[in-house]
Amino acid sequence: MLYGRGTEQDRIRRMLVRAGAGDGDGAGGASGALVIHGEAGMGKTALLEYARGLAGPGRVLRTVGIESEMELAFGGLHQLLWPVASLLERLPRPQAAALSAAFGVSGEAVRDRFALGTAVLAILSQAAGGGPLLCVVDDSQWLDRASLDALVFAARRLHREGVVMLFAVRDGVPGGHIGGLPQLLLRGLDSAAVDALLTDRVVALSPYAREQIVEQAQGNPLALLELPASLTAEQRGGQLNPVALPAGLSSPSSRIQEAFQAQIRRLPDATRAMLLVAAADDSGDLDLVLRASARFGAALEDLEPAEDATLVLLSEHTLAFRHPLIRSATYQDAALARRLAAHRALADALTGDRGAGQHADRRAWHLAAATTGADEAVAAEMVGVAERAGGRQGTASASAAYERAAQLTADPAARAQLLAAAAITSAEAGQFHRTAALTDHINALALDPRMLADLARVRAIVELDRGSPGRAARILLECADRIGQCADLAPVLTEAVQSAQSSGDRRLLADVAARLPDSPQYAMARAMTGPLDAVREPAPGPGTGPGPGTGAAELPHAGHGDGEGEDGFAERILAGVHGLLFADHRAALDTAATCVRDCRTQDVVGWLHTSLHLLAEARLSLGLHEEARAAAEEGLAVAGQFGRRHRETYLRATLATLAALQGDHERCTGLGEAALEHADAHGIGLAAAHALRALGLLDLGAGDAGSALARLEAARDRAGHPVLTAFLLPDLVEAAVRAGQVERAAHAVAVMTRWAGAAQQPAAWALARRCQALTSSGAGAGEHFTAALRLHEEGTAQPFERARTELLYGEWLRRERRRSDARGRLRSALETFEGLGARAWASRARTELQACGETLDPAGRRDELLDRLSPQEREVVRLAATGATNRQIAARLFLSPRTVGHHLYRAFPKLGVTTRNDLPLLLDRDR
Template sequence: MLYGRVGEQDRIDRMLSSARAGASGALVIHGEAGIGKTALLEHAAEAAGAGRVLRTVGIESEMELAFGGLHQLLRPLTDHLDRLPEPQAAALRSAFGLTGEAVRNRFTVGLAVLTTLSEAAGDEPLLCLVDDAQWLDQASLDALTFAARRLHAEGVVMLFAVRDGARGTQITGLPRLRLEGLAPAAVDALLTARIADLSPYARDQIIEQACGNPLALLELPAALTPEQRAGQLNPVTLPTGLSSTSNRIQEAFQEQIRRLPDATRATLLVAAADDTGDLGLVLRASAGSGAVLEDLEPAERATLVRLTENTLSFRHPLIRSATYQDAALARRFAAHRALAAELEGEQHADRRAWHLAAATTGVDEQVADEMDDVAQRAGGQQGTASASAAYERAAQLTADPARRARRLAAAAFTSAEAGQFDRTAALTDRINALALDPAMLADFARVRAIVELDHGSPGRAARILIECADRIGSGPDLEPVLTEAVQTAHSSGDRELIAEVAARLPASPDYAVARALTDLHGAGPHLPVPQPPAADTGFAERILAGTYGQLLADHATAHEVAVACVRDCRAQDVVGWLHTALYLLAQAELSMGLHEEAYAAAAEGLTIAEHYGRNHRASYLRATLATLAAIEGDRERCHSLVEAALDYADAHGIELAAAHALRAQGLLDLGLGQAERALEHLEAAKTRVNHPMLSVFLLPDLIEAAVRAGQRERLEEPLALIGEWAVAARRPAATALARRCEALTSPDEEAERLFETALRLHDDGAQPLEKARTELLYGEWLRRARRRSDARRHLRAALEAFEKLNAQPWAHRARTELQASGETIDQAGQPGVLLGRLSPQEREVVRLAASGATNREIASQLFLSPRTVGHHLYRAFPKLGVSSRADLPRLLGQGQPQTGGERW
């Protein structure tokens, strides 16, 4: 029976009730040790009734074993692996060590967890209980929280119990429930029911020290002698001087352990050092000291441990901790060595190495090499946090300064890959950079720059890379450092810093793109033609090439580069570059009018960036999503995304991201006909990036806003700059934008020629939104010139394109102009109008369903469960006026897909 937790129990009961109706939910229950988190999980297990319950428990000594916690949770569902899509099944088999293959993609593991749980849920809810989540290995925690954040309509409930002040309390994106101490009435009821022989004085002392902690209320009395329980207490009987209730409880457990026979304590120490719970292993490792099974009986009678035929488990994690901490250091070392001696064979190599490392002080090259092997195996399984810990321990055991520096650098690099940036910063501070060769020095600098980029400022990150480039001087390791320096300097928007990087770029053709990106005017009359780089080029250089193509309006090249980068990042599981590649892909698709695809890429990129703490790139991705919302006229979503992007960008000096966010706000204002507000936001954006190559993306909007606001006197510099850019870029799309901008400010006899030229150049189809805007502006000009028939032709083309792109504010403007020209508009049933009724997630699901993708294929692409996909379609169909997915292609103007017989 639980005391004083009625509200908390009700909340869990409501989650389970909703799950029986098909909904899903997740909850992080947190509080100090002993506060009742595990008891609430047990209540949930009982309340689940006929529902299936899966469990896993974090064990502190197992934190470095990648995917161990996840394997424990999903072991009862291994028969479901064959029902998963093959990439997901392969990912789980690799994670669990069932094959010799490495885990290729950690997100596929997370998606496989989501799909597995969805498939396993039946009419009764599926309940997943994760206790002591703060001690789960990072790979398991990442996969489980990834799945938990995407639960929607599967009938699954996930509960995480986490101790305050520990790593697991950093779980974000999930609802939280904090457990406080019990109220006085509940304390009284608990003590009355469970502890009958306390004197009033002893009872009062226990209540004072326990601070409402249920475990303390039960365990502090257990540490007292019968005389003390009767009231013979002195001021130091209870551990009053300890800093927390958890420490008081642990001290109480230690008092109980110290009363046990020596042989029992010795065997318990081996069990505490072990992480498997294997009773046979514990007894074999203890045999050297003459221990036998009967030695554990006193601990079992004291309810400190639970024994089965094959397992030994501590009743509470603090008992394990109390046992281990109370033992002398030499005894702990002996316990680890005894366990290592019993762990033979390749399958136990990692545990054996960790036990040897735990029993070693000073340096030991043999153990260091074993830990290095552990790190490499963990990295191959995508357990980057585990790999980092192993590399660090290997470094601590290494005598040679150069090898130690390399291992610390590897620890820093893998911790950055795991998103543990505070740890990365601490590790880099310990590295002697003088001991690194050029290749390691380059990696070291890039890791430091990643930390600075995501938690500091791009300006400081660029300076780290500049200093590294100066130390390297020349050679093959210089190019990736300078390439990233160009991109981080760009992000700062600092013209002088960009010039510093430019001054260090060699004259070699290999740096032609980097030079062009740093100096529009100094690159010659024409900029180099964008080219897709070779497949074996590094990701930094490939992203730079794609960015260059995007800035020169060569969106096809940018798209080709981005698609290849995303594909290769997925295949090689290079998560550190995947969110950046997805950002480039979203930008290219946005320019090409592939708005739904751009939304999918940007949303996925933001998910990854947030998951791994890549806050710098997240600000850009939010700005991209804000731009898409602006085009659609979704004011609330646009404002929210702009605000979030600006909050982080302003605090960290990410001026280019701030400019993109402000441009999104200006574009929304411009579409809504608020020209003066648009001009204010767009000029603010331009001042953030006072560099020619970085500001061209917003110039067409700024020029149109200034013309509409009647402030043509502010256009001399923007018009000159966009003209120079068009000449240097030599791309039809760039020249079309320049001619359109010139038309807006030219006399009538020139304007018509310029508009016609712009439309002819737009015919390459590179920028459908921009072509539609040119049609609209030309149609407006023709209507004002009283050429209504000519105007209607261009306005109809604009309206059709805007409707297709779901650009609602612009469609409204085109519609209004058409009506003013004397044309009657019937907008019912237009795809853009219909799609405007859906949420962004529903639109993306509908688009993929219309293309013929099955629910499982859609789920894999959008990181959802198949049940959630079906739920979105079920909700979307009535809004679209259709009854099945077979109607979607006709509605959206696509061909007939093969639907595989699914209705939704």
């Protein structure tokens, strides 16, 4: 029976009821996830047991985090899913392969974390069979990181599978927090619940003893039960000090542990020895505990006193502590020498194959725990553990093993190399606090140039996400200065370019430019950091259009080689960014698409969010707004999954820009202001410029030119370098003109003209000529507009920008009383804006057309149909229109096939179609 938890029980009950309530559409009930957290003893496990009772036999999967096995990659996932492993054959081959690798069945490495997370979601969906299926993860703070990442990944994507996932997390344990899921905090019981619990469950206490217990327990249910059990009969009767605990203990958890220790100290020595061995391993393997305990002269019958005191629960093959704090109390109460002896006994008992598998890993960890000084043999075994864990994508486990190996070696150079490996793998696991702490203990002088460069890049990544891009760039520059020509500088310098650009610090960009070697390999980097006029000689004049010169796509790409592993991704991303900055949008799109493909096929997850951001921006520049939104939303999810807050900021700005184009004030404002707040707090000047540009576009589309101008000028100042401002200057010029502040556009027009001369792309010249048209008068303005439209046709298609030019030209023609000419331009602009879903701009075009005397029928537009769908439904429909199956869509969007089917079932009536065969014609994807 639970006391004082009626509200919490009701919440869990409702989740299970909803999960079991299918609605006849072929999907299960509504899935859900909940993180139950609080200090030790608050009843988290009891609530999980309550949920298990409601779900019923055969409808529960359960795993428990074990502190001693935190470094064994995928141990928790194996425990949870092994009962349904027979369902692997129903999964798509990549997902089945990922789970088989995680289980250690296939002997293969886990190469794709996202495939694994999707596989977990898919197998849970299969196991539910319409639901409800309950997945219980107790002591999540001690689950191995690889398992927890995969389970949380799946939990965040639950929808209509009929699955309920409950995580219990103890507060106050480093790294235990689970973000992105609903939270339920367990607080202390109220006085009524405390009174009921003590009355029903605790032997008689004197009023004084009862008062002291209540004061010490602070509403903690386990403390209310265990503190009285630690007292003698005299103490319970009030004859002596009723609470024999040290004064000044800070929390009920401490008092509970002291209470358990008091019980343990009353046990026979042989029983305590067996409990210590079990606590040192806590695998639940009774046979292993018996074999290891034999070294201390203990046998099975010596466990009876602990079983009688309900400290442990025994079955034929397993031994489990009734509560994790009993295990902790047992281990902490033992002297150091006894703990070391217990680990040595366990290592000796774990005989057999040392070469592979979890058996060898557990043995190695026990050997390491039993070793107090340097031991090169044990250090080598820990390196083996790290290499095996890294091969199975257990990067957090690998990092811990490398760190322990570093502690066990006496060789300073080897220690530095191992600590660097620990730092690099901890960064891959997203443990940035730990990465920072590890780097503080590395003697960089002992590293070879290659490792020094890798470490500098990791430190820069941590600095990007926790500090500022300016400091990240300085870290990389210092490394480049130190290693000189001793190692390949391209990855270091190209990432320094990108970090410096992100800072918006012109002086820092100049420092980077000064270090770039004068070779073709660094041509793009120099173009992006040096003065605009130094990029290339401008063409004879802005009126002549593009002149001869090397396009961005033809510039040499710096060292991306064959694309294997992570080598070359920095340079390839730099090439894509160069394409965006110098208006070679098709080259940028091709580069981005290739990077995203390679990230997926080669499991280079560290670059996926950046590649998706580049893809989103390239699609946005080409008017592929729905596709851009899909890439940005996926990128934001991936960045959030791995704690990459720097890239999250950019992706929010991209999504804010898309919302601005749609005229979605609430979404644009929310995303833009969130991005701006983080960018300003961390010195990410370029991200701030993108966020301000999105907010300025929103104002411009709504007709508030004055506010738009202020935001866009602030954006220009944040970007800090002319090359980085070109993307927003056409908006700034338009806002200044519409606000009656033409003089404030003059500098922007001059920069645009220089930029177009440097880019030598028709798309760049088209924008420059449009800006010149806006700031000209008379026949000259018309000539600039017609030249701009001709250049739009010559260059890569940018439908949104072309439509904006047509709108502005149409407005100018109407003011010149050339209404017939104006209507043609405005109709074309309106059609494009409606096709793109750019509602605010379509409204402007519609208003201008009506001012020209045209009557419009606003019904039947494609964007109105799509607006009826949720963002997830829109993306599922878009992929279904390409002919993708539900399984293929599920793998692409990290959903379950059942959820995909549910989205289509909901979307069809909204779109007025009955089958997926109708979708291609409806969406008219070639438009």
